Amino acid sequence: MSAIELSNVSRWYGNVVAVNDVSMTIGPGITGLLGPNGAGKTTLLNLMAGFLAPSRGELTVGGRPSWRNPEVFTVLGLVPERDSVYAFLTGFDFVRSSAKLHRLPDPEAAARRAIGIMDMADAQDRRIATYSKGMRQRIKVAAALVHDPRVLLLDEPFNGMDPRQRLQMMDLLEEMAEQGRTILFSSHILEEVERMSGTIQVIVGGRLAASGDFRAIRRLMTSRPHVFLVRTSADRALGAALIGRPAVTGVELTPRGLQVRTSDFGAFSREVAGLCRDGDIRLREVLPSDESLESVFSYLVTS
Amino acid sequence: MTSLLNPVVLRITLRATLGRKRALVFTLIPLVLLLITVALKVVAKSPVWPAEFLGVFGFSVVLPLTALIIGTSVLGAEIDDGSIIHLLATPVSRLSVVISKFVAAAALTIAFGAIPEYLAAGIAKGFGDRLSVGLLVGALVAAVAYNALFVMLSVLTTRAIAVGLIYLLVWEGLLGNLIGGVRVLSIGQYSVSVANSIARTSALNAHLTSSTAIIMAIVVTVVTLGIAARRLSRFALKGEAV
Numbered sequence: 001m002s003a004i005e006l007s008n009v010s011r012w013y014g015n016v017v018a019v020n021d022v023s024m025t026i027g028p029g030i031t032g033l034l035g036p037n038g039a040g041k042t043t044l045l046n047l048m049a050g051f052l053a054p055s056r057g058e059l060t061v062g063g064r065p066s067w068r069n070p071e072v073f074t075v076l077g078l079v080p081e082r083d084s085v086y087a088f089l090t091g092f093d094f095v096r097s098s099a100k101l102h103r104l105p106d107p108e109a110a111a112r113r114a115i116g117i118m119d120m121a122d123a124q125d126r127r128i129a130t131y132s133k134g135m136r137q138r139i140k141v142a143a144a145l146v147h148d149p150r151v152l153l154l155d156e157p158f159n160g161m162d163p164r165q166r167l168q169m170m171d172l173l174e175e176m177a178e179q180g181r182t183i184l185f186s187s188h189i190l191e192e193v194e195r196m197s198g199t200i201q202v203i204v205g206g207r208l209a210a211s212g213d214f215r216a217i218r219r220l221m222t223s224r225p226h227v228f229l230v231r232t233s234a235d236r237a238l239g240a241a242l243i244g245r246p247a248v249t250g251v252e253l254t255p256r257g258l259q260v261r262t263s264d265f266g267a268f269s270r271e272v273a274g275l276c277r278d279g280d281i282r283l284r285e286v287l288p289s290d291e292s293l294e295s296v297f298s299y300l301v302t303s
Numbered sequence: 304m305t306s307l308l309n310p311v312v313l314r315i316t317l318r319a320t321l322g323r324k325r326a327l328v329f330t331l332i333p334l335v336l337l338l339i340t341v342a343l344k345v346v347a348k349s350p351v352w353p354a355e356f357l358g359v360f361g362f363s364v365v366l367p368l369t370a371l372i373i374g375t376s377v378l379g380a381e382i383d384d385g386s387i388i389h390l391l392a393t394p395v396s397r398l399s400v401v402i403s404k405f406v407a408a409a410a411l412t413i414a415f416g417a418i419p420e421y422l423a424a425g426i427a428k429g430f431g432d433r434l435s436v437g438l439l440v441g442a443l444v445a446a447v448a449y450n451a452l453f454v455m456l457s458v459l460t461t462r463a464i465a466v467g468l469i470y471l472l473v474w475e476g477l478l479g480n481l482i483g484g485v486r487v488l489s490i491g492q493y494s495v496s497v498a499n500s501i502a503r504t505s506a507l508n509a510h511l512t513s514s515t516a517i518i519m520a521i522v523v524t525v526v527t528l529g530i531a532a533r534r535l536s537r538f539a540l541k542g543e544a545v
Binding site: 049068070078092094 | 309312313315318319322384385386388389390391392393394395396397512536537539
């Protein structure tokens with residue numbers, strides 16, 4: 001029995017469709033929910049947590065619908081995105097309260113264990129108001145882990161983390177996934193999923209744009225056509241030379257410079273300098289011009 | 304079987320509410336009430352000043368405003384800043400969350416509204432006086448019913464304080480004095496009518512029988528808390544555009 005199952009789930013607010021006919025099965029291991037801001041990731045997490053009902057379709061967690069069913073939180077843990085915690089409580093107090101709310105038989109021991117896993121034992125007796133952003137994030141995760149949930153949902157867990165903290169958090173999530181847990185985290189930053197193993201679900205405009213093994217998605221993302229803006233002393237001449245190259249799929253003269261579309265970023269970057277030298281053209285600048293997530297994601301939608 | 308009153312939610316709510324800046328307001332109100340009472344005891348000439356000040360002003364201004372600040376704070380403030388999610392992401396029922404917070408609000412309003420009202424009445428007329436006891440019991444009714452209403456408002460709208468003020472000023476204050484039927488739906492009338500059933504003085508602006516008042520107060524409390532619990536189960540995380 002899969003942990004989270006969505007079957008043709010849609011959710012709309014009046015005329016706005018936030019989630020559009022999404023079907024997916026999320027099982028043990030790590031799954032990354034990837035998409036630009038506004039794509040519907042948070043709505044999906046709300047639906048999974050039972051805070052919203054699907055306008056259409058079916059959604060179950062552990063075989064039962066989570067809508068209006070707080071009991072789902074006996075097997076589910078949620079780490080929300082917003083920084084808000086009870087800042088007047090100490091870290092230990094906060095996690096222990098979570099343990100008590102989950103009706104654990106030994107809340108103190110569970111709290112200590114969860115705080116130990118998140119490496120927050122040194123700060124546990126300080127008020128959360130004194131914590132840094134990264135520490136707040138970790139104490140939130142500790143509170144979500146305290147009841148040893150089989151499923152863990154994290155909304156943008158790496159927000160505001162530096163690369164080292166991100167690595168640590170990812171290692172921790174991988175470890176938990178290896179224990180058989182189902183971990184789902186949402187993100188809008190490509191680099192965050194670079195080092196992860198497992199499945200990636202890409203959400204764009206409320207739809208499931210791509211779904212699959214992380215390697216396949218990453219291959220798609222690196223082999224997508226790239227667009228560069230090249231500024232030289234003779235744009236038209238370089239353009240003419242470039243269009244003859246197999247790696248180049250399109251060339252456009254714009255007031256800002258020469259816009260080059262290429263399907264092979266490596267080949268292009270090797271060739272452009274040589275072409276300039278041969279044509280006695282001064283190369284001033286080569287800038288990638290479509291590094292926006294939206295272009296990546298929209299490519300994934302159409303591919 | 305989970306009980307409706309959750310001690311963890313209650314404890315966190317009490318600490319959170321007392322720790323907010325607005326706690327300064329509802330801790331100062333009773334002080335001001337007592338100071339004015341002492342001053343009036345010295346200078347007032349009319350014998351009905353305790354009923355007028357504590358009964359009319361106290362019940363139509365002081366108690367409702369205290370309940371408004373407290374009632375919108377126990378749940379509303381946590382919805383605003385998102386910290387409520389830490390209670391909702393647990394197996395605790397929404398009804399239990401609402402009831403526990405409501406009890407915290409009622410307890411705080413009794414401590415900072417009803418008890419000071421009784422102390423002031425005691426200073427004015429004596430602690431065993433009919434008016435003092437009546438005002439205490441009426442204030443307890445106010446603490447319960449007003450907080451149920453304001454807790455519900457804070458789940459339904461982000462502008463709970465504004466809506467609450469409009470209710471107090473326009474519905475209870477203005478219309479309640481002009482239109483007889485409005486009084487049956489006025490928490491202010493429930494509390495003052497219960498107070499009057501003990502105090503028995505025409506100086507209190509009471510118009511309902513005590514049984515009507517008590518029944519309606521119970522109905523209002525149960526209905527508003529039920530609506531609050533139902534609405535809270537539809538609470539969603541605030542993410543990006545959607």
